[in-house]
Every structure is written in structure tokens, then in C-alpha cells.
Amino acid sequence: MTQTALAEIPPLIDDAQVADPIRRFLEYILNKREAGVPVVGLYCGYAPAEMIRAIGAVPVSLCAASQRTVPAAEAVLPANLCPMIKSSFGFIRTNTCFFFAASDAVIGETTCDGKKKMFELIAHLRPTHIMDLPQLPDEAGGLDRWQESVRKLQDFLEKTFQAALSADRLEAEIRETNRKNRLMDRFFAYLACRPIPVSWHEIYDVISLEHVTNGDEFQNLIEKVSSRLDQRIASGQFFGTSSSPRVLVSGCPVGGDACKVLQMIEEAGGVIVALEACSGMKNYFIRIEEDSGDPLRAVAESTLSIPCSCMTPNGRRLDLLDKMITRFSPDVVIDVVLHACHAYNVESHKIRNHIQDRHGLPCLKIETDYSHGDIEQIRTRVEALFESLETKK
Structure with a gap:
């Protein structure tokens, strides 16, 4: 089966913002603001979006993945700090993140030392709440401590927005999240196809729209989307061919300028079939317990189960990778680590050994930042990886 030229494949989401998905996201937030809906800026999935929606606000991910704002940040922050932290701070220092400007409050979390200290530098700009995240999730009392942190977030939201966060409203938002996660799982089913009818750009487009739509809209x-993908399959429109290397990308958040890695994979002839990275698919496999009688604890339990490398031990991440490899049948795993992200960097060794020993798959670690200086090096390493697959056939 030959690959259809990309220009011949109609857009998956065909609207006025087809050429600029960020503008689609912006328009949604602007419309919410004009309707008087408050906005809460987030930096991580550990901040429970269900609670923000239950208080009547809209959650929005804040800017964090551009090389352009790093120099401004390095005037204050160490140059050898994680680029995501530097970019986040640079956006705020240069006043170029619309989402931060639109936010009525900001929620941070103690996932790493660099982030929690960066939050100290911006806390005076917006009402800011830092969630204390226990990083031994299986330890006795860990869930209780996290539930108390979630309860403190409720206090912050109620005080900031002068509104009550009721258990019934939170229960309704739990159902909405589970509904949207089931819908996302329906979309993910197309990623298991060989050849694949979805590009990595489109995976991110759908994920970004999930963040800002309600259940009916989503x-x-x-x-x-499903109808258009069925049409693609029926007409033989795919990305790559049946023999194209199928890649699972794991590791640090891959967005913005870090998408250069995904672009190099595509240009080298590979297709991306799963994104285990923080900015990808992992949170959508979680279900929150419904009708538990204690929705606050149910939300706390679900968020604490997110398998980030800040957790130790992090067996849940290995379990998730097992499930994703079984479902999406990758030929290789590429683990993307941002410079100075020590937790993901150290854990990469365990990830590689697990993938090789349990699944017999090659695993390539790419350590990078948001600059373009290593693009050709990344291209060479990815091409060599794919050539090794051909040699083994």
C-alpha cells in the first residue's frame, strides 16, 4: 500500500482555524471570558480540572514550550534549568502568554524543585495556590495527605471566586470527565490501525480540544472525527504504509518546539502511534470512581494515580507502557527527556530495560531542549534506528 500524499488528505478538523489550531484554542478562551466565565491557569495534570469546572471556571494549560522566551528567563533563572520551566517563566516575564494574562488564578504543584521555586517568582502576579503532592503514592497515608491537599484547593477556589463547590456539582464533573475519556478512547482506537489514518499533529489537535470543550461539544x-477517519480508511488514505516503523513516544511533555522530535520521526519515515509523554495520552486511560459518596476523595485518588516520573516507585508507568505497547503495537519506543529533567532522565534507564526485556523492542533515548541546534543529530539517530529495524527483517 502506497502512502497518500499529505496534501491530498482532507483535514481531520476542518474549520476556520484549520491552519492555526492555537487560534482555535484562543477563541474558545476569549468566548468564555466574554461570557464572564473565570479562567484558571494550570501547569500540570495533577491539578484536578473537575474541581475547577465544578466551581464554574474553565481550566487552561499555560504556555511552556518555546525557545523564544528562554533567554528572558535566563536573565533570572539558572541556564542549566529545565527548558520547560525557563520557557514558562520567560512567557510570564515577557508578558507574552495570553492564557496567563487571561487567568484569574493559577494552580501549581510540587512535582519538581525547579517548578515550585519558579512559582514563588510569579505568585504575586495572580492568586496562586500550590498543591503539595506526595511522591510515594503507594505509601500508607499518601492518599490521605493528597486528599487534604485537594481539600485545600477547594478552599482556595471557593475563597477566590466567592462560590461554593458542592459535592453534587463535583460528581457531575466526574461523570463528564469519564464520558470525555471514553470518547477519547474511541479516537485512540484508530491509532491501533496498520497503516495508521491519523497524524501526530491531529492527535494533539483532538487532545487540545478536549481541554476546552464540554461533554456534548466533545x-x-x-x-x-470518527466519520472522517472511517472515510480515510475506506478510501485508502493513510500516513505511512503497513511497513512504516510504528513509534511510541514516551517521556517528558512533547509540545511546542519540542515537537521537532516528532517531526524528525515523521520525516525519517516513521509514524507515531502512541504518546505516553505527559502532554499526550496517559491521563485519558484513568477513570474516576462515580457515586463513591465522597467525590473529593475520588478525584484525589484518580489524580494521584497519574504515573509521572516524580513518583517513586513508579510501577504504574511500567504498567501503562505494557498496556500501550499491547494495544498500539509499536516497533520502537523513543523516550524524550528534556535537559535537566532529572527524574525522567534517571527513570529512562529503567524504562529502556523494561521495554527491551519484556517486549523485545528497541528503545532510543533522546535528550533535548527547545532549541533547533540538535535537529540534524536527532534526524541521524532516528534514521539509524529505523535502518536497524530494516536490517532485522
Whole structure:
């Protein structure tokens, strides 16, 4: 089966912002602001979006993945700090993150030392709440401590927005999250196809829209997306061929300028079939317990189960990788680590050994930042990886 030229494949989400998905996201937030809906800026999935929606606000991920803002940050922060932290701070220092400007409050979390100290430098700009995240999730009392942190977030939201966060409203948002996660799982089913009818750009487009739509809006989107993907399959329109190397990307958040790695994979002839990285698919496999009688604890339990490398031991991440490899059948795993992200960097050794020993798959670690200086090096390493697959056939 030959690859259809990309220009011949109709857009998966065909609207006025087809050429600029960020503008689609911006328009949604602007419309919410104009309707008087408050905005809460987030930096991580450990901040429970269900609670923000239950208070009547809209959660939005803040800017954090551009080389352009790093120099401004390095005037204050150490140059050898994680680029995501530097970029985040640089956006705020240069006043170029619309989402931060639109936020009425900001929620941070203690996932790493660099982030929690960066939050100290911006806390005076917006009402800011830092969630104390226990990093031994299986330890007795860990969930209780996290539930108390989640309860303190409720206090912060109620005080900031002068509104009550009721158990019934939170229960309704739990159902909405589970509904959207099931819809996302329906979309992910297409990633298991060989050849694959979805590009990595489109995976991110759908994920970004999930963040800013309600259940009915997202269901309508998935219905349209599924119909178009069925049409692609019926007409033989795919990305790559049946023999294209199938890649699972794991590791640090891969967005913005870090997408150069995904672009190099595509240009080298590979197709991305799963994104285990923080900015990808992992949170959508979690289900929050419904009708538990204690929705606050149910939200706390679900968020604490997110398998980030800040957790130790992090067996849940290995379990998730096992499930993703079984479902999406990658030929290789590429583990992307941002410079100075020590937790993901150290854990990469365990990830590589697990993938090789349990699944017999090659695993390539790429350590990078948001600059373009290593693009050709990344290209060479990815091409060599794919050539080794050909040699083994």
C-alpha cells in the first residue's frame, strides 16, 4: 500500500482555524471570558480540572514550550534549568502568554524543585495556590495527605471566586470527565490501525480540544472525527504504509518546539502511534470512581494515580507502557527527556530495560531542549534506528 500524499488528505478538523489550531484554542478562551466565565491557569495534570469546572471556571494549560522566551528567563533563572520551566517563566516575564494574562488564578504543584521555586517568582502576579503532592503514592497515608491537599484547593477556589463547590456539582464533573475519556478512547482506537489514518499533529489537535470543550461539544467532535477517519480508511488514505516503523513516544511533555522530535520521526519515515509523554495520552486511560459518596476523595485518588516520573516507585508507568505497547503495537519506543529533567532522565534507564526485556523492542533515548541546534543529530539517530529495524527483517 502506497502512502497518500499529505496534501491530498482532507483535514481531520476542518474549520476556520484549520491552519492555526492555537487560534482555535484562543477563541474558545476569549468566548468564555466574554461570557464572564473565570479562567484558571494550570501547569500540570495533577491539578484536578473537575474541581475547577465544578466551581464554574474553565481550566487552561499555560504556555511552556518555546525557545523564544528562554533567554528572558535566563536573565533570572539558572541556564542549566529545565527548558520547560525557563520557557514558562520567560512567557510570564515577557508578558507574552495570553492564557496567563487571561487567568484569574493559577494552580501549581510540587512535582519538581525547579517548578515550585519558579512559582514563588510569579505568585504575586495572580492568586496562586500550590498543591503539595506526595511522591510515594503507594505509601500508607499518601492518599490521605493528597486528599487534604485537594481539600485545600477547594478552599482556595471557593475563597477566590466567592462560590461554593458542592459535592453534587463535583460528581457531575466526574461523570463528564469519564464520558470525555471514553470518547477519547474511541479516537485512540484508530491509532491501533496498520497503516495508521491519523497524524501526530491531529492527535494533539483532538487532545487540545478536549481541554476546552464540554461533554456534548466533545462528543459532536468525536462523531465528526470518527466519520472522517472511517472515510480515510475506506478510501485508502493513510500516513505511512503497513511497513512504516510504528513509534511510541514516551517521556517528558512533547509540545511546542519540542515537537521537532516528532517531526524528525515523521520525516525519517516513521509514524507515531502512541504518546505516553505527559502532554499526550496517559491521563485519558484513568477513570474516576462515580457515586463513591465522597467525590473529593475520588478525584484525589484518580489524580494521584497519574504515573509521572516524580513518583517513586513508579510501577504504574511500567504498567501503562505494557498496556500501550499491547494495544498500539509499536516497533520502537523513543523516550524524550528534556535537559535537566532529572527524574525522567534517571527513570529512562529503567524504562529502556523494561521495554527491551519484556517486549523485545528497541528503545532510543533522546535528550533535548527547545532549541533547533540538535535537529540534524536527532534526524541521524532516528534514521539509524529505523535502518536497524530494516536490517532485522
